[in-house]
Amino acid sequence: MELFYTDADLSFRDEVRRFLKSDLPKDISATFFEYRRHSWEQMIEWHRILGRKGWVAPHWPVEHGGTGWTPMQQYIFDSEAMQAGAPRLRPFGLKMIGPVLIRFGSEEQKARFLPRILSGEDYWCQGFSEPGAGSDLASLKTRAVREGDTYVVNGQKTWTTTAQHANWMFTLVRTDPAADRPQSGISMLLIPLDSPGVTVRPIRTIDGDHHVNEVFLEDVRVPADLLVGEENKGWTYAKYLLGNERVSIANVGQSKAELALLKRLAAERFRDGAALIDDPVFGAKLADLEADFLAQEVTNLRMLSSVVPGGDVGALSSFLKLRGSEIQQRIQELAMEAAGAEAAPWQVLREGGAKDGYGTHGWLFSRAFTIFGGSSEVMKNIVAKQVLGF
Amino acid sequence: MNFTANDEQRMIADSFARVFADAGYPSTSGNNWSALTELGLTEATFPEPRGFGASVSDMVHALIECGRAAAPEPVIGAGVLPGIALTGAGSAAPEMPEGTVCLADGEGLTLQDGALSGTLRVVPGADAAEVLLICLADDHLAVVSMAEVKRDKYRLVDGRGAADLELASVKLADGAMGGVVPGMAEWLRDVAAVAFAADALGALLALREMTQDYLKQRKQFGRPISSFQALQHAMADIYHDTEHFLSLTHFAAQTCEGTDVALRKRAVSSLKRFLGGRIRRAAASAIQLHGGIGMTEEYPLGRFVKRAVVADMLNGSADAHGARLAKLIAEETRAGLQEAPEQEKVA
Helix, strand or coil: CHHHCCHHHHHHHHHHHHHHHHHCCHHHHHHHHCCCCCCHHHHHHHHHHHHHHCCCCCCCCHHHCCCCCCHHHHHHHHHHHHHCCCCCCCHHHHHHHHHHHHHHCCHHHHHHHHHHHHHCCCCEEEECCECCECCCHHHCCCEEEEECCEEEEEEEECCCCCCCCCCEEEEEEECCCCCCCHHHHEEEEEEECCCCCEEEEEECCCCCCCCEEEEEEEEEEEEHHHECCCCCCHHHHHHHHHHHHHHHHHCHHHHHHHHHHHHHHHHHCEECCEEHHHCHHHHHHHHHHHHHHHHHHHHHHHHHCCCCCCCCCCCHHHHHHHHHHHHHHHHHHHHHHHHHHHHCCCCCCCCCCCCCCCCHHHHHHHHHHHCCCCCHHHHHHHHHHHCCCC | CCCCCCHHHHHHHHHHHHHHHHCCCCCCCCCCHHHHHHCCCCCCCCCCCCCCCCCHHHHHHHHHHHHHCCCCCCCHHHHHHHHHHHHHHHHHCCCCCCCCEEEEECCCCEEECCEEEEEEEEEECCCCCCEEEEECCCCCEEEEEHHHCEEEEEECCCCCEEEEEEEEEEECCCCCECCCCCCHHHHHHHHHHHHHHHHHHHHHHHHHHHHHHHHHHCEECCEEHHHCHHHHHHHHHHHHHHHHHHHHHHHHHHHCCCCCHHHHHHHHHHHHHHHHHHHHHHHHHHHHHHHHHHHCCCCCHHHHHHHHHHHHHCCCCHHHHHHHHHHHHHHHHHHHHHHHHHHHHHC
16 A cells, blocks of 8 residues: 555655654564454553554544544554554444434533543444344344433343443334334433343354353433433434444454464475465465455555544445455455464463464454444345445 | 446446347347447557556456347457557566457567467457567566467457467567566456456356346246245355355455455456365355256356356466465464564564
């Protein structure tokens, strides 16, 4: 992408590199280059380092703590940080509820929550999916009934990523079961996870890890000032939030770093006496992945350049999510192939943690990418309706 | 990142589009070569005063119009490419006689005692040209008159003209051999791949629009077939593949003007690999989505499909470009691994 860098971009990149060299802890970058997954603690540590630097939410408006960087600069920062082995910051506060509060929240909510998202004092999780409401999210049943200054919430959320670490959950609840459309009776509530009646239970995924949870809500009393925007307008906020989530999942900077790591792995492993990277069959797969990645990288920058900061990314987020998630899966797939027999041992209980960067664990976990944040099939439905006019 | 045409690029593209619209393309087929040359459009890439030295990325928008109109004129072979070769060679260019020029990749020709011999197959625009400009494998440009060459003219599957040429000890005239321009042969091959890809992009944009409209209009089982999810998803794939192809085409065109040869090879080979993979499948899928009507010669969809297939077949196969890309990835990765400890030492 250097071809498109201005002189200002180049000096920005150098500034980013200097910062990463001096401030990214060595144990954190080593985790990435040893093909391991960053721990929650490493991620939080990096979040707080960026928070102190003022670089933790580049995409936010400057008055709320953003950096005022151009989309290109945001991409430079993101891809440089990922290539240096930095953890990917969890998007729930920074990319999901933060922008929603900035756009739709009350002044009190902004003042109360935004600084704590930036500093890493609060951690958020997303209470959207339910056992009976996956792709058909608007059919959700968790009920919130207004009693004076309080909502009383009953129901169950699931696939709640990092609920075991979070202290807050932004939650879609049904406030008007009689609305003419299911989408019209939904509100967004901010729920403290230490409220009486909240129970978080882990769900172990097929990679052996604990990413997601079930969250049970039994007569949870939530002060009414924790309603986002207006009652029964939650679907509008959720759609805005999901657009941002999908761009975040597309995650081109992380793919760039993981693709580079995959190439390194292929250069260091041998098959029949030759480096895997020189193997014509493996090389052809790498070449196809490289071509598809370059197409996605350029398209991502082309499209994000056209979005004004804080604006609605709309249907293009579906496109970027769709293709970005497939690319990430293929990186994991080739990393698993490159590791060969070494990918097979179940590594979860091993000393130092699993080598997810090339094991079957990474591939197994990557199957989730085309499911969460809106499945690939739902993304295509959205494109068919919103872009193609079908 | 912005690939919108600047004023000059837009002007050239609009001029092409106007000639094609007047001619009734893509529903008809004709020959508007003289109309295009009178407007100075076909030789925009030639050095001044013949043209104004437009680059391949200047021409991308115009070539998109050529593809969109399925225009049969040899705009790339007998206009864009020879001009870019001459402009790129600068003072090392040979002396050019008058007349329409086409460019041939001279790999496989032999030069002995100032005479060229050998066979050139499938040279686009060679049917229409009076002058043959050849880029020899050792990075010289040479020029010969078509009158000295045995020529077998034909049409490509998409209706554009080409020829096979046989040179039997064709003596080069004084000044007909230019100077060495290091890397020129490979650069020109990449430029040609990009020019044909830009044209194919125009065809794909037309094909996409046509297929989208057809799905909305065509009714079966009492409703528009665009209401069926299987077809919606197939169309969404075509849509996305075309957007990616557009990005790669503009990106690759810009790398052809830069000094970073590795980046250019990576971009152009990615483009060709994408063209021979996803775009070929997208074109085939458009036929499938149309059903029987998509198979008929009368219906214009086939013209756009063929346009993309020609770009896919010419200037190195998708497999050859895949191999080049794989080699490049291996080289760059190794260089990066050796560099890493060096950086640590310096720090």
